[in-house]
Amino acid sequence: MIERRLARSIQVGGVTVGGTAPVIVQSMTNTDTRNTSATVDQIARLASLGCEIVRIAVPDMQAAQTLAEIKKGSSIPIIADIHFDYRLALAAMESGVDQVRINPGNIGDDDRVRAVVNAAKDRNIPIRIGVNAGSLPKDADAGKSQSEQMVDAVLKEVRLLEAAGFEDIEISCKSFDVPTTVEANRKISQVVQYPLHLGITEAGLPSSGSVRTAVGLGILLYEGIGDSLRVSLSGDPAVEIPVAYDILKSLNLRQRGPTLVSCPSCGRADVDVAALALAVNDRLSKMTKVVTVAVMGCEVNGPGEARHADVGVACGKGRGAIFCKGEIVRTVQEKDLLEALMEEVQKV
CATH class of the missing domain: 3.30.413.10 (Sulfite Reductase Hemoprotein, domain 1)
Incomplete structure (x- = not known):
């Protein structure tokens, strides 16, 4: 039986991530967020397949404001995926999202991060610190391995949030490279107790991407690391959900369907x-x-x-x-x- 790492728990809407909760299955819409009906329809389809939390891209202010209507039509919690402009995170929280994801590699300086943290504290909304190998901070130490650079980026952001008295944190460290992803998550799991979201970023088409993801996530999950996951595949995100459950079923971590x-x-x-x-x-x-x-x-x-x-x-x-x-x-x-x-x- 797998002995899971006991992380702190956070509430993403009505879903518990971390603690003694099961590994949560997530996905991400690929519709134009500004198209409310298409996005709500896709979320409904994902939810019907077993998706428990969905992430949505927020490319501009119109998309951030549209999230209010999408939230009304969604049966599962919504994460706003924020890059470049911290004001999009503020607007998304005003629209009622259940979590915001920020990328330390492009969110901006400490004052902008603090503005996001203060808004999240006011609304009781958790923050995911999401580091990708393809968008590391410009000041990353070139003398270190990529996995070490990813961990450094996470820890810098974690300390900033903690200094502001904020601990409703989730962390993700993702790369296309399986060993890099495994190494980064192993390292981060040893130095913080926050829940970890797992994934192999830009894994590829369903055939090869499913294998790549199963190898990477399978290693970590078998070691007890990971509190939520997404299988990132090119194409219809509905394909991701059965693969995610197959990975969890293979390790006897979740049972769903035949x-x-x-x-x-x-x-x-x-x-x-x-x-x-x-x-x-x-x-x-x-x-x-x-x-x-x-x-x-x-x-x-x-x-x-x-x-x-x-x-x-x-x-x-x-x-x-x-x-x-x-x-x-x-x-x-x-x-x-x-x-x-x-x-x-x-x-x-």
Whole structure:
């Protein structure tokens, strides 16, 4: 069992991040923030998939003011993503956002940061200090590694917030490079107790980006580091949510929806395992219950894996044995495997 680092907890709207709360799944909209209806619709879709907190870009004052209407239409807490202009953070807080993210690399001098902190204190809004390898402060020590530069940037901002009496802080240190991200988060986890948001920034397209993110976040989560996460993929952000939960499910940190176990198939298989697994996965994708379903192609691992699942099928020549909670409940012809398996899933 993974022993998680016990961080301080913060409240982002109605969601607790850190402490004994589970690792929270986040995403970010890619609509034009000034298009209220499109943004609200995308948030609703993300929430329906299990997104628990959503971040929204605030490129200008119009976007900051639009957040008030977006907030009214959102069922989940909103983080305002602020770069360059501290006044956008002030306006976003006036619009009622649940958290602001500031980037030490571009937010401006200490007085501007203090203005954001004072507004956040007045409204009881937490601040995320979000450092990216691609936008480090100009005064970063060139003699240090990138991970050390990221940690330095975080700690400088943390001390500034703490000096102002502010401790509702969350931290993120992200890079495209997995080892850099891992090193930075390991280091920061040892020197502060604030909750950590994890991610691999600009991870890429869904296929390669999911792998890169799973490797980086998997290492940290297995070590007990991390209180929230985002899988940053190019394209529709809805793709990010299932990947995030798959990472957490793989480490037994969260359970949401069905889990499919299927063998890769080999020359011993007498049925089309891939086709059956795809059909089962399509049916399972429409379900929300927590259930493990196994689709196995032969007698080597098939019976054992099927027995370990809630429901499973171990296929043989032209037929398959359906297992439920470790017991064979029936044997059916190959053409009936899908329907028979799903009937048993519905009973669990």
